[in-house]
Amino acid sequence: MKTRRSRTKLDKMSPEALDACFPSARYFQVHFEYLHETINELKQQLTQSNQQIAELQQQLQAQSLAEMPTVNYAAETKSTGNLRQS
Structure with a gap:
């Protein structure tokens, strides 16, 4: 890993040397594509x-x-015999 440079040193560097200090755009593109694919898979x-x-x-x-017990209330009712039939 490259060491951290002071602001004044970066200002004095040539554009080519400055570009060498940072990852290329392709690195970020590949990294973004990887993250995008991973997110889609997730x-x-x-x-x-x-x-x-x-399900x-x-x-x-x-x-x-x-598993709940079934109850047939109609079959369990018994006639009480107290009802008058007319």
Whole structure:
């Protein structure tokens, strides 16, 4: 890594020497492209993960509903015999 230079030294340097002190534009372009691709991949992974979570939540909800006991209230009612029929 290059050492930090004072402002006066940078002012006295030739443009070619000054350019050599900093990364080229191509470096930043490549770095930006890499970050852009990585961000797109992460977005895709996040979308897939959210979809998987939604599917698992549906499965869990369906499973919990299937495990709930079913109650048939109509079959459990008994006639009391106290009702008059006209």
